[in-house]
Amino acid sequence: MVSGELGNSAPAGATVDLPAGFACHVGNMGMKDDTDDVMVLAADGLAAAAGVFTKSLFAGASVRLSQANVADGRVQAVVVVSKNSNVATGEQGERDAANLARRVAEFVGCQPDQVLVGSTGLIGVHYxxxxxxxxxxxxxxxxxxxxxxxxxxxxxxxxxxxxxxPKTASASAGGATVVGIAKGSGMIEPDMATMISVITTDAEIAPDRLDAMLRRVCDVTFNALSVDTDTSTSDMVVMLANGAAGPVDEAALESALGAVSLDLTRQLAFDGEGAETLIVVTVNEARDDAQAKRVAKAIVNSPLVKTAVHGRDPNWGRVAMAVGKCSDETDIHQDNVVIRFGDQELYPTPATPEALAELEAYLASDEVLISVDLGIQTSEVGGSFTVYGCDLTDQYVRINADYTT
Structure with missing residues (x-):
């Protein structure tokens, strides 16, 4: 489903074009300062659409409105407001979200229930x-x-x-193109979706097929991401397919969507608030993929693992600790576990002093791989999963300590 190949990230300063049949508008609506804070993206006509959304009990008015509007699988436009989440704003927030959809529909030339609304920023503040x-x-x-x-x-x-x-990625599927944009730097530990991402394609696909495809891809990309274990109240990943390029092979389309989503996932992890290192954790030889994901998340979410990587300290004991706290996984036995940083095995075979010195230099890389074999697979394939995160720095604390001031 999702190959190891990434989509094409845009180099700094480069421009990525939307697929044929899509257009956008950006501008400053006055949410906070003089930077652009509103984005409207629209198809030439109704498009097949799908979305996955946060399960937060404090989900914002925009999330609830979008969930209702995407339910029939057909929308024409998406609007995203930054600098204000419109979360925990009561009945006025509901009215504001509905009014925003109405005004975008008037601008685009569609119906209000054909508009998806995203809003991200401070919680508890009205527009x-x-x-x-x-x-x-x-x-x-x-x-x-x-x-x-x-x-x-x-x-x-x-x-x-x-x-x-800015975070963009693109990939091709036959004669069609898939282009994704995303935002997110903190408050990222998805509970169905993560941050805000809008993905577009000119491929033709039925809404129900698109919905199933997006959910499969999200499970192994956006839902494999964690910066700080906190689930946002505004998370959404939505996708529009306008059909301008006609039908394409669905396996090729899913591969392209997977490449774009994985590329954006890695960009989001590497741009975690204050982050200096992308941490990739792979767990193999698990009972099944679900178990591998739980253990991998325990590792990538551990503050001690994150700070060890930041401190360039090859302290594999932090990883052993994170595996060990998965106490419900009663078939994990420490004698069967293998822990590696990069290609270097650290447990059960101890590394030499020379290898540890080399690992300190490896941990200073932009990307660090931690791999764990659980040694309990019950078939030839076994369970495997890869997750993406980042190191924990003092800058993360400073950014969030000063967020509203």
């Missing part, structure tokens, strides 16, 4: 009074030429909050 209507009044009055850009990089930039750079 500034009158800002949304005033902005869209101007857009509707100057509709000609206002929705003609295909610049996915600009769209990705407009939805950033604490991100340090």
């Amino acid at each position: 500034p009074e009158g800002k949304v209507d005033a902005y869209f009044d101007r857009l509707v009055a100057a509709r000609e030429g206002a929705l003609t850009s295909r610049d996915a990089t600009a769209a990705a930039t407009a939805i950033m909050t604490t991100d340090t750079h």
Whole structure:
């Protein structure tokens, strides 16, 4: 389903175009400062659509509205507001989300229930009074030429909050293209989806097939990501397929979607708040994939593992600790476990002092692989899973300590 190949990330300063039949608009609506804070992306007509959303009990008004609007599998537009999450804002927040969908529909030329709404930023703050209507009044009055850009990089930039750079990825599937944008840097430990991502393709596919495909891919990419174990109230991954390129082989389309999603996942992990190192954890020889994922998440989420990597300390005992705290996994036995940093085995065969010195240099790399074999597979294949995270730095504490000030 998801191969090892990544999509094509855009180099710094490069532009990625949306697939044929999609256009976007970005601008400043006045949510916080003078940077772009609103992005509207639209198809030429109704598109097949699918979405996965946070399971947070504090899910925002935008999430609930989008869940309802995507239920029939057909939408035309997506709007994302950054700098304000519209979460825990009561009935006024519900009205604000519905009004935003209505104004975007007026701008695009579709129905309000054909618009998906994303909103990310501070919790518990209402949209500034009158800002949304005033902005869209101007857009509707100057509709000609206002929705003609295909610049996915600009769209990705407009939805950033604490991100340090825009995140885009693209891949091909036959004659079709898949392009994804994403934002996310902190509050990332998905409980169905993670951060905000909008994925577009000009392939033709039925909504139910698209929904199943997106969920399969999310499970091994976005849902394999963790920065800080915290699940956002605004998480959503949505995908639109407008059919402009006609039908393509669905296996090829799923492979392209997987490549784009994995690329974005790795970008998000590497851009974790204050992060300096991408941590990739692979668990093999598990009872099944689900067990491998649970153990891998325990490792990548451990503050002690994260700080060991940041400190360039090849302390494999931190990994053993993380495996050991999976106490419900009663078929894991320490005598069967193998722990490696990179290619170097550390347990049960101890590394030489020379190898440990080399590992200190390895841990200073941009990307560090930690692999664990559980030694309990019950078939030739066994269970395996890879997750993505980052180191824990003092800058993470500073960013979040000062978030509202």
